[in-house]
Amino acid sequence: MNAAKGILSPISKNKLYEEIVGQIQEKIISGSLPAGSKLPAERDLALDLKVNRGTVREALKKLEMLGLVEIRHGDGIYVKNYLESGNLELLKSIIYSNKYITPDLLHNILDLRKILVPEMAGIAARNRSAKDLAAIKKAVSDKKTSVAQRDLDLHHAIALASNNILYIFILNFFNQLFRDYGYLYFNEKENEERSERFHEEIVRAIEKKKSAEATEIMRDVLVYTEKKIYSYYEKAARAAAEGGNK
Amino acid sequence: MNAAKGILSPISKNKLYEEIVGQIQEKIISGSLPAGSKLPAERDLALDLKVNRGTVREALKKLEMLGLVEIRHGDGIYVKNYLESGNLELLKSIIYSNKYITPDLLHNILDLRKILVPEMAGIAARNRSAKDLAAIKKAVSDKKTSVAQRDLDLHHAIALASNNILYIFILNFFNQLFRDYGYLYFNEKENEERSERFHEEIVRAIEKKKSAEATEIMRDVLVYTEKKIYSYYEKAARAAAEGGNK
């Protein structure tokens, strides 16, 4: 381990069908393919895109799961109203294909998180088993991992302790985003230390089964991180704007 | 439309790839395919299942989107820990492949709903635009639809008014479930009337932008429906148990 580490990041090799998903998704979200409209037949799409029909089908299958289109055997492919049938996977897909998060969306995400996660912590504190507590303590004490990773692990362990599979799955959505964008936050020493203190506090509250306290602690830390995130976001947005102006 | 209506229900013609998804999904959830284990190669799976490789690929694509497996080009297909990577789509898939909802899961769903939806109503009351209000009023007054449908439409309109895409998408999850299981509730005249009264109240609160009031009204009605749902559920479960004992 002599060489500098973490300088490079893996290059993304776009699969063909992902490319197709991106194109059609963009057209639907932007409105140029309105809900109810009919897509060309698979064979025609393949011809237009100059790819094999099987590849088109894989793309369409994904678009269907995102709630963007409906495929009817013997009939055709229809655009759905994604506001009525979209899901969090669609949101992830939009974020990753745009390569950035809009300010509105960032607010949406942090707002929901602030409502959901403290509630989850309170429930976890009330319901946690001995085994849950052990897992939570293990998550925050694993010194082989980074603070950022321990933070993700802790949240996941708390979600498990809540004993509600919906919390677990929705938290997965948040965690998957923060896994990719959270490095901004944990780059600062101050924030790392803040997190470590928070970890101690919330674990103590959960250990004592103090539900309301756990909720409060979680809310406090989310409010703190939220402010930081907004400031980093604005800084990054300004930098991107300058870079784009060149 | 002379023939008797509603006697028969459409038979489900499972597509092949859905069948495959169900089989592998069951093996992963039940634990007989533990996280980290490697699946046979696509060609081998196709051989075992006696289907075309393309069909296997479509199934694997869906399993990947559900967070159940990871597909690595040139390497293989690996089972993931679905508690860490699963999402609400996976939950839907489990429910529909099992054909029923376990008591635990029902509690999970209603618990989260009770936290999320009243909060959403409060936010909607605070943020709603004039256009939002019009859409909400239209949803509850559309006499061409059933009460059940109006209820779904109202919730959707409120989600839109919250102006938070996450609420909208998570509510889609709830609505998709209730679209298929909600008929139990609205079969009773008493519940229909209760809903109509509720619709009037919540619309009034949102119109006056009384946020806390909207939250309270929504919470009250959810508590009421929750009780009803549990009782219907237990009744249905008993009936199913007797039927199964024959």
Added chain:
DNA sequence: TTTTGTAATTGGTCGAACCACTGAACCAAT
């Protein structure tokens, strides 16, 4: 006018082949 049958269109499945990527093994140079 209503029903029935048939052809055209479209998604679903199939089989075989080749391309692109990965990991392991092996070898050569240091």
Added chain:
DNA sequence: ATTGGTTCAGTGGTTCGACCAATTACAAAA
């Protein structure tokens, strides 16, 4: 003993061409 280069087998990604199955439209028959 370590590093880098090469090869090779295995696996997912894509392509082609064909046929099966569901839906629709429309003409033919009643």
